[in-house]
């Protein structure tokens with residue numbers, strides 16, 4: 001039992017360290033990919049190919065003044081970024097990141113907690129993460145922040161519905177809420193991936209995922225041209241950085257979820273071992289987010305609501321109904 | 330495309346081409362059909378294709394646009410109007426300015442200050458000449474009006490400095506005497522046109 005606790009703590013710390021480093025690296029990748037797609041060079045001067053830019057940014061964020069505007073609700077203003085960052089990492093706890101492997105004769109399962117309701121936990125945590133932007137916007141005594149918070153409410157609340165309904169159909173087929181069961185369901189090579197049986201659910205889940213992670217085309221929360229910086233207007237320094245670590249961690253989580261639920265998870269893929277396979281899949285999904293950011297315009301809030309409630313939700317319901325009918329027959 | 334098209338500034342008389350945007354959807358059913366048509370035609374993926382193509386071009390086909398500015402500089406046009414230069418006569422090395430004061434007179438920003446006096450040979454000499462670059466609007470009138478091609482515009486456009494007086498003194502603008510052979514003529518305002526020789530006619534002596 002002691003070994004279990006110590007192992008869990010080590011795993012938690014490792015995941016926290018690696019994923020937050022990856023989230024920082026994600027900002028570098030995003031800047032590079034966006035730059036290349038616009039035929040620019042991106043960060044170039046700090047370190048080889050600008051690789052140490054993250055470090056420079058980190059130093060800058062840490063040493064910046066921690067500013068709290070007057071009239072702001074100090075307590076809520078201070079804890080709001082922590083909510084975003086913490087929930088993003090807590091959500092990762094129930095996600096199996098890699099297949100099992102043995103190191104020093106110890107069998108390691110790279111998942112902090114194999115909950116039997118894993119997927120529900122992850123989605124719930126990500127939904128709880130919306131309190132971050134919401135409270136931040138409300139607490140800062142700034143009209144742009146308030147608008148950002150209002151947009152948070154409409155966007156996240158509506159897309160939560162689509163995420164849930166979209167993922168319901170795969171859950172019905174697998175018959176479990178554990179992400180490891182999802183993975184084991186798709187052991188039979190590419191042909192057994194759930195994306196072939198549930199293409200519509202996959203598309204809906206991706207769209208909702210983009211809305212949940214606040215990515216283009218649904219980056220209404222902090223769209224500079226309209227609401228300055230939305231919920232993050234008054235934030236500076238590391239508090240602002242925490243929102244971003246949260247956002248990038250959420251992107252990674254969505255990447256893992258989509259790979260595990262729809263794209264065969266960490267099952268070996270031909271000659272590629274399982275661990276590498278899932279890293280490749282998540283990398284591709286991450287790249288897709290950057291790619292879409294470079295290519296697509298973002299939508300208006302009313303278009304977003306229209307898309308969500310009048311198109312995606314009916315489609316999701318139809319999908320669930322059809323899946324149910326097919327499973328009954 | 331001819332130059333005429335650009336010279337025509339009478340806005341509204343040109344032939345604008347209206348883009349064919351199709352019919353506006355009139356009711357909800359048509360709106361819905363438009364969405365379906367657009368989604369099924371995969372118009373969004375064309376956008377993805379274009380950005381990806383640009384990335385490949387930039388990375389592997391040498392079409393990166395970035396100019397690493399302080400290390401690389403774009404060539405500027407020969408008629409570019411940056412910080413002024415005062416030229417010298419090639420033969421004697423004396424400055425060309427004859428102290429006529431035309432540039433001071435025409436300057437619309439009123440930023441040229443000059444003074445002249447007689448030197449020991451009873452010739453006019455420029456005793457003081459400054460341009461206040463805080464006020465200069467780089468219009469080029471001074472270069473155009475100068476009868477001696479003495480004041481011209483140069484290509485120095487990086488003009489941040491700690492002193493207001495930087496760049497502004499006669500000595501700063503004058504071609505250094507040891508660089509006289511490298512002195513280049515300015516092809517911009519007021520310069521002699523390349524075919525000037527052909528245009529000159531002999532003045533008849535008899536009336």
Ligand code: SF4
Pocket residue numbers: 435436437438439440441460464465466467468469470471472
């Ligand atoms: S460029 Fe124009 S404003 Fe500047 S000194 Fe010459 S005449 Fe004056």
Ligand code: SF4
Pocket residue numbers: 425426427428429430431432433474475476477478479480
């Ligand atoms: S117009 Fe030319 S010659 Fe006359 S004072 Fe100015 S610089 Fe000198």
